Amino acid sequence: MTSPTHDARPKPARTSSPAKPPLSSRMVRATWRGLPARRHRAGWQPGLVVPAADGSPLITDHYFPREEGDFPTLLVRSPYGRGVPWSPQYGILFAEQGFHVIVQSCRGTGGSGGRFDLWRNEAADGLATVSWLREQPWFNGTLGTVGPSYLSYVQSALALDPPPELKAMVMQVGLQDPYALFHTDGVLHLEAALVVGTGMTHQHRGIAAFGRAVLRLQRRMRAIVSAQPLRGAFAAALGYEVPWLEEVMAHPDADDPYWRGAAPGGATEPPGIPTALITGRYDALAGHTFEQYGRLRRAGCGTALLVGPWTHTSALQKGWPEVFAESLAWLRAHLCDDPSGLRPTPVRIHLGGAGAAWRDLDEWPLAPATTSWFPTPDGHLTGQPPTDTAPLTSFRYDPAAPTPSLGGPLLSRTAGARDNSALESRDDVLTFTGPVLTEPVTVLGPVSARISVSTDTGHGDVFSRLCDVDPQGHSTNVCDGLAQLRTTAREPAHVTLPMGATAHRFGVGHRIRWQISGGAHPRYARNPGTGEPRTQATEFVPIRVSVHADSVLMLPQED
Template sequence: MSRLDRTSAEPLPRAARLAAAALGRRWKLPAPLGPVKVLRDQDAPMRDGTTLRADVYLPSTDGPHPTVLLRSPYGRGAAFAVSMAVPFAERGYAVVMQSVRGTFGSGGEFSPVVHEEHDGQDTVVWLREQPWFDGRLATLGPSYLGYTQWALALDPPPELKAMVLHIGPHDLAQAGMIDGAFQLTNLSIWTDLIAHQEQVGFLRGLIRLGTAEQRLTPFLGDLPLQGLAERFGGNPAPWFDEWLSHPDLEDPYWDRYRATPAVHSSTVPTLLIGGWQDWFVEQTLYQYAALRDRGVDVGMTIGPWAHLAIDPAVTTPESLAWLNTHLPVAGAEPSEPRKARVQVFVTGARTWRKLPDWPPATADRTWYLAPDGRLADEAPAEAGETTFRYDPMDPTPSVGGRVLAGSAGQRDNRELEARDDVRTFTTPALRKPVEVQGGVKVRLHIESDNPYADLFLRICDVEPNGKSINLTDRLVRLDPAPAEQPSKGPRVVETTLPDTAHRFRAGHRIRLQVSGGAHPRYARNLGTGEPVGEATHGVPVTHRICSGGAAPSSITLPAV
C-alpha cells in the first residue's frame, strides 16, 4: 500500500480557523501550538474490500503525532470538524475523522453498529502505515462514536492508550429497549436523522433535528408500529421494523448490537462523560463501575445535560486533559492526573461536586405513601388505597426526560399531573435541604385488573410556587405471570430509579408521580399481550396502589 504524501495537506480554511479560535477562548482551552492542515478524503481499505473515507487534521509541526480517532455515521462537515477535531489538532494531535461504512462517501451498506468491531480494527491496520502516526492512539467522541470505541476495545490494539467517551452506549439493544419497552421517540428520531442526513445540507439537517419531535409525533400514535419508518421517508431504514419484531433482549439476534464484553475486559484508561438526563446515563454509570471494580484508570463526569445538550465548554477541556495525561504531546506541558475520579453536577444546588467514587456513602431516608396523596415520615396505621385507570388508546403523555428532543430534560409536570390517569404523592414542605446522590428506591403494593400493564414512576422537585420538576424516572413492565395466578392480595413492585444528584431546597417538596405509561417516549403497552409492532387496539387497566397497614408502599432516597 502506498504511503500518503504529507505535502498534500491543505491549510484549514480561514472561516474554520476563526471559529476554532473563538471556541478555544470560549471553552478556555490551552493556547494552540500552531496551525492545522487537512488531508481530505483519505481511503482506508477494509478486509472485505470495502473502502472507508476519512479526513485527517494534522498539526503543522514536523514528525509523527499521537493520533485521535473518531469514527462517525454523521459526516465530516465543517461544524463537526471545528468542534471535535480542530481543537485537538491545534494542540498537537493528528485527528482522524472517518465516516463509518455506508455513510458520507464510505463504501458498503450502513447497518447500525454491526460492522464497527472489524472496521475499527482494519482502520488501525491502515493507521500503522501512515507517516503522521507515531504509534500512540486514542479514541474520542459522543453517542454513536462512543459505541465505535467500545467495539474497537473488544480486541484493543496495542497502540490504544486512552479512550474518551461522551454520552456513549456499549449496548444498543439495551438502549433501544430500556425498561423492557421500545424507545419509540428516541429510535424514531434517530432513524429519521439517519434516513435523511445525506439528502439535506447541514443547516437544514439541524432544523430537521430540532423539529423532529413535532414532525414525527403524529406518526407515533399510529397502529400498528410496523412500517412506521417507511412513513418517515428518506433512505430505507430496515433495522426499525427488525427491532420491533425482536422484543426479547435474550434473543441471539441482539448479540451483534452489543460490545458489552469490552466493558468487562478493557484495561485502556477511559474518561466517561454523561448527563443526568441523557438517554445512555445508565450505561455510562455501568461502564464506570465495571472499569473501577477491575482497577482500570477511569474518570467520570456527569453533568445536568440531556443527550443533545452536552456542554463542550466542560467536555472539551476535560477530554484534552485526559489525552494529554495519557498521550502527552511534544512541546506541551503534560496534564496532571485527574485529582477527583468523579465529578457530578448537583441540580437544585446548581454546583459541581468532586468525589472519590460513585455512588458516595449515603444514609437512606424513607417516606411512605398515604391514600390522601401525602408522603409521610411513618407508614399509615390503617390500610388505604389509591386507584387510577390507564387507557392505551388515550395514553398518558411523556413530558421531558431522556429523549432526543429539545423538550428533553427537566420540565414542568403540573399539566401532566393534573390528568385523571396520573397520581402523585408529596411530602410537606421541607424544613431542611435534602441532597440525593444515587438511585431512589420505590416499593409499591399494587393490584391491576389487566395482567399486561406498565407503571411509570418519576421523582419530582415541587417548588414553592407549585412547579413540579422531574429528576429521574423509570418504566416498570409488570410481569403478567403473577397476575394470572389466583389472587393472594397485591403484588409488590420494587425498583430503583436511575441515579441522580439533586438538592431539594428548604421549602420545596419531594413528589412521587405514578402513571401507566409515558407515550411516545416509550411505546405504549396496549394491554393485549400481542407483539409490540403488530398490535392494533388497546385494552385499559385499572391499578390500585395500597398504602399503610400490612402493605406500606414507600420511596427511599439515598441522602447525603
C-alpha cells in the same frame, strides 16, 4: 450520499496537497468561550480511502498540526458524516492542540462503501483502520479515541481486542448497549428509535438534508406514534424503509439472539484501556455511562467520570468547554505524558437543585443511607411504614389517549427539567407529596421504587418519577423510570423499578414528590392493555391500575 440500508458509492480519493480546514479556527472559537488557546495551525487532508475489514472503502479526513513534530493520533469514527460538528469540534480543535485526528465515516455512511449494519462491523473496521494507520509516515504508534454517543460505541468495539497502539479513550454521552438504547424491560423507546433512525439515515448527508429530515419527523410525529399498528409507520417520515430499525423494533426481548454480541462487555476486562467517561444528569444514555464506570472500576482500569447539568445534546453545545477540557486533559495525560490537567479526584459531578454546584468525589455512586418514603391515601409522602397492603388508590390508563411524556432523559430537544404541574393535573397521574422541608435534603446516587400494583386486564406499565416542588408549587422532574407489569386483579405485582442515578438537593421550603402513572408517550410505546406486541397492536383496551399501600420510594440521602 446514500441511505445506510443500501451500498454507498465512495467519493474519489483526493490526493492533492494538504489544505486549510473547511471552517476557520476563528469561526469555531467564536461559538464557545473558555476554550484553551490554540497551539498549532490545523491542516486538512479530505477524502482519503481506508479499506474496511471486507475491503469496502471507508472515506476518511485527516486533520493535523501544521508544524514539524511528533504527534499522537486520535481516531473518530462516525455514522453521521464528517462535517459539522465533527470537523470543527474534533478535527480542528484537537489538531490545534497537537494531535493527528482521523475522522472517518462508518461503513455504508457518509460516502463510505458497504452497508451500514447497526453495531456488527465496528470492531473489525476499527482494527482495519488501525492497520492502515501503521502504514502512514506521520503515525508515531500512539493512538487514542474520542467521541460521543455512537462514536463512543465504536471505541468500545475497538477495545474488545485492543491494538497495542491504543493508549486512551474518551467516551462522551456514550452508548454502550444498543438494546438498552431502544428498550427498557421489553418496552420500546419509541421517540428515541425515531430520532436515532432519522440521524442514522440522514445526518451523514449534510446539515441541510438532516435539518429537512428532522422537520419532517416533527411534522409527522403525532401521526407516527398514534398509528395502529405502529410497526412500519415511520417509513414515510424517514423517507424510506430502514430494515435495521424494523428489526430493532421487532426484538424487544433482551435475551433474543438478535442482540447477541451487541454490548461489547469485553471492553471492560483487564488490562483495560484508560477511559474517561462524560455524561449529563439528563442524558438519555447516562445509565450506560454509570454502568460502564462501575465495570471499569471493578476491573481495576484507570477511569474518570464527569457528570454535568446537561442533556444528551447540550453536553456538546453549552457544555462543550467543560467537555473539551476534560477530554483534552485525559488525552494529554495518557498520550503525551502530561498529567498536569487531570483532576485530583476521579469523579466530578454537578449537584442540581438548591445551591447548584460542582462536587469532586472519590467514587460514584456514593453509599449514603437509603431513606424510605411511603404513599398515603390522601396523597402525602411519609416516613411511617403502612400497616397493611390493601389497594391505596387507582387510576385509569387509556392507551387511546395515553399519558404524555414530559422532559427527562431524552434524545430530543424537549429533554431535561420541566415543570410537571400541568401533567400532574391529569386524572391518570398520581402524586404523593412530602412535607415542606425545614432542612435541605441531598440525594446522591441511584433512586429506586418498590411498587405494589395490580391491573384489571393483567397488563400495563408503571412510570415512576421523582420531582422537586418549589414554594410556588412548580413541580420539576429529577429522575424517573418505567417497568412493564404482568399482574392480576387479585394478586398485585411487586415491581422494583430503577429510576436512574442523580445528584440533587431539595432546598428548605421545597417538597419531595413521587409521581406515578401508566406510561409516558411517545417516549415509551404505549401498552395496548391486551398483551399484544406493542408494535403490532391494532386494538386498545383501557387499564385500571391500582397502587397498593406497601409501595415505597427509596432515596439515597446524604447526611
